[in-house]
Amino acid sequence: MSEPGKWTQFRAQLRKVLALALPYFQSDQKWKARALLAAIIALNLVGVFMLVQINDWNRVFYDALQNKDQPVFWEQLGRFTYLAFAFIIIAVYRFYLTQLLQMHWRDWLTQHYMTRWLANKAFYQLELARFSKGDQAPPDNPDQRIAEDANLFTSYTVSLSMGLLNAVVTLVSFVGILWGLSGDFGFSFNGQNYNIPGFMVWMAVLYCLVGSVITHYIGRPQIALNFQQQRKEADFRHHLIRVREYSESIALDKGETVEHEQLGGRFSDVLSNYLALIRAQKRLIWFTNGFGQAAVVFPFIVAAPRFFSGAIQLGQLMQVSSAFGRVQDSLAWFVDNYSSLAEWRATTDRLTSFEASFQALQAQQTAKPTVGTTDELRVTDLNIGLPKGGALLAAKGLQVLAGDSLLLKGPSGSGKSTLFRALAGIWPWSQSRITLPADFAERGMFLPQKAYFPNGPLRHALAYPNTPDVYSDAELEQALRHALLPQLTDQLDTADTWGQKLSGGEQQRLAIARAFLKKPRWLFVDEATSALDEAAEATLYSRLGELVKSSNGALVSIAHRPAVAAFHNKEWALEPSPQAGQPFQVVAS
Numbered sequence: 001m002s003e004p005g006k007w008t009q010f011r012a013q014l015r016k017v018l019a020l021a022l023p024y025f026q027s028d029q030k031w032k033a034r035a036l037l038a039a040i041i042a043l044n045l046v047g048v049f050m051l052v053q054i055n056d057w058n059r060v061f062y063d064a065l066q067n068k069d070q071p072v073f074w075e076q077l078g079r080f081t082y083l084a085f086a087f088i089i090i091a092v093y094r095f096y097l098t099q100l101l102q103m104h105w106r107d108w109l110t111q112h113y114m115t116r117w118l119a120n121k122a123f124y125q126l127e128l129a130r131f132s133k134g135d136q137a138p139p140d141n142p143d144q145r146i147a148e149d150a151n152l153f154t155s156y157t158v159s160l161s162m163g164l165l166n167a168v169v170t171l172v173s174f175v176g177i178l179w180g181l182s183g184d185f186g187f188s189f190n191g192q193n194y195n196i197p198g199f200m201v202w203m204a205v206l207y208c209l210v211g212s213v214i215t216h217y218i219g220r221p222q223i224a225l226n227f228q229q230q231r232k233e234a235d236f237r238h239h240l241i242r243v244r245e246y247s248e249s250i251a252l253d254k255g256e257t258v259e260h261e262q263l264g265g266r267f268s269d270v271l272s273n274y275l276a277l278i279r280a281q282k283r284l285i286w287f288t289n290g291f292g293q294a295a296v297v298f299p300f301i302v303a304a305p306r307f308f309s310g311a312i313q314l315g316q317l318m319q320v321s322s323a324f325g326r327v328q329d330s331l332a333w334f335v336d337n338y339s340s341l342a343e344w345r346a347t348t349d350r351l352t353s354f355e356a357s358f359q360a361l362q363a364q365q366t367a368k369p370t371v372g373t374t375d376e377l378r379v380t381d382l383n384i385g386l387p388k389g390g391a392l393l394a395a396k397g398l399q400v401l402a403g404d405s406l407l408l409k410g411p412s413g414s415g416k417s418t419l420f421r422a423l424a425g426i427w428p429w430s431q432s433r434i435t436l437p438a439d440f441a442e443r444g445m446f447l448p449q450k451a452y453f454p455n456g457p458l459r460h461a462l463a464y465p466n467t468p469d470v471y472s473d474a475e476l477e478q479a480l481r482h483a484l485l486p487q488l489t490d491q492l493d494t495a496d497t498w499g500q501k502l503s504g505g506e507q508q509r510l511a512i513a514r515a516f517l518k519k520p521r522w523l524f525v526d527e528a529t530s531a532l533d534e535a536a537e538a539t540l541y542s543r544l545g546e547l548v549k550s551s552n553g554a555l556v557s558i559a560h561r562p563a564v565a566a567f568h569n570k571e572w573a574l575e576p577s578p579q580a581g582q583p584f585q586v587v588a589s
């Protein structure tokens with residue numbers, strides 16, 4: 001820590017920890033948090049007080065043994081019983097309250113990150129940011145940060161800070177005792193006599209200082225290796241989940257071999273990093289164990305001359321050795337906790353970069369659609385870009401009026417779905433001024449080509465994202481029948497993985513049933529009938545058209561099939577733009 005660079009690094013790390021840790025103690029749960037923390041601190045302090053008592057007991061007990069003093073021996077055994085009881089009670093409650101604080105803190109922190117992640121479409125935009133240009137690496141595996149890092153951070157922060165507090169208080173208490181016991185160390189040099197007071201204390205400080213420096217030197221690679229380990233484990237797990245999610249496509253493609261290779265590659269990354277980590281730990285364990293063993297005999301060696309000269313008794317020697325042990329234990333806190341500190345630091349870095357990514361997203365937010373006061377959707381100066389930079393689509397002005405049914409046409413990849421994303425306000429690379437109809441928040445709906453269905457009872461999948469109790473059974477059944485799914489009306493309470501069980505066309509019909517249930521006025525359909533036969537497509541399109549017409553709303557569709565055009569009275573064509581650097585433009589007709 002002597003170099004200025006190291007000191008700055010240390011302060012930056014401390015700031016990171018405080019920025020992550022303080023909000024909980026200032027949150028709406030602050031009183032519970034502070035009370036638990038205060039209780040744990042108090043128990044730690046009382047615990048150290050008990051150690052001091054036991055150390056004093058050591059002296060009296062061993063002196064009684066040496067002097068063959070039976071009454072004192074039995075009296076001290078009685079004293080030990082009460083000390084031991086108090087010690088046990090403190091140990092139990094220190095454990096329990098520490099775990100409680102960790103649990104409540106983890107709860108708060110996990111909720112905090114879940115809220116941040118799910119707010120303002122961050123969960124979606126962080127995935128998009130992965131492909132964006134710029135130096136800032138997007139945060140990998142948010143699931144791991146929310147589930148694992150929040151847990152590790154709280155447990156390490158509590159255990160390490162309490163360990164440090166214990167070490168400092170123990171050190172302060174026992175340094176005094178050791179100082180009093182150790183006597184002066186006198187020696188002559190160059191004809192002069194010198195006296196070092198508190199000799200044993202200086203020996204302990206020197207011993208541990210040397211130990212700490214060597215530990216840091218040997219253990220340093222563990223910090224980066226821990227960071228990498230957490231990342232590689234998460235990558236491996238994420239790939240396993242992807243195979244599960246796309247199991248059918250992979251099975252049909254006979255992709256098992258390549259998936260096996262990919263998974264094998266990721267797992268061997270996990271293992272090779274782990275091997276490097278345990279080798280680094282092994283190097284450190286060589287040292288810390290040697291250091292610990294030497295510490296057993298070190299105080300005896302240093303105090304031996306005074307014992308054999310008769311300056312101190314056996315009781316004092318034992319007290320010196322136990323006090324030295326306590327001082328050495330406290331000073332060796334850094335040595336003993338190096339691996340945990342390395343892991344804690346990696347976790348802190350991961351959470352800090354996660355937090356920073358939310359802030360970066362907020363700063364990056366371009367003009368979002370605003371809700372207007374009129375009954376129309378208006379776009380001026382449409383300008384949609386791509387995550388990796390560059391423009392995709394532009395238009396001067398576009399309008400969707402109540403009563404419109406509008407078809408969006410254009411070659412594949414021209415930006416039709418991305419235009420929908422911009423209108424929905426989830427595409428961050430849009431500079432356009434978009435004004436939505438006044439009732440858009442309640443009455444606007446987007447139907448994607450592949451909808452999401454939560455696993456569980458069909459009524460949940462159908463009502464999503466609303467809860468099913470919003471609708472009566474009759475409404476749910478009517479919606480299913482209207483969407484040409486009469487065979488599902490008696491399965492409302494059947495729990496299943498609907499996103500896998502239903503055919504592509506059935507899934508599209510289930511998504512359309514949602515529209516019949518929610519009755520939107522502003523309906524955007526992105527190839528949501530592409531998996532249906534033409535007859536079913538025509539029936540459903542005419543029903544969707546009637547649905548929006550009944551509330552004087554508008555239908556905007558993306559569709560490739562020519563037959564769908566018949567259900568629309570206007571068109572937006574996405575055509576190659578004559579302007580350089582602007583691949584496509586929207587031409588309204």
Ligand SMILES: Nc1ncnc2c1ncn2[C@@H]1O[C@H](COP(=O)(O)OP(=O)(O)OP(=O)(O)O)[C@@H](O)[C@H]1O
Nearest residue numbers: 128131386387392411412413414415416417418419
């Ligand atoms: N998340 C993304 N990251 C990077 N590029 C993207 C992303 N989403 C879309 N794009 C790019 O934007 C362009 C337009 O895509 P979009 O899905 O809007 O096209 P589309 O007109 O709807 O195509 P299709 O008719 O094939 O569905 C494509 O070149 C695509 O690669």
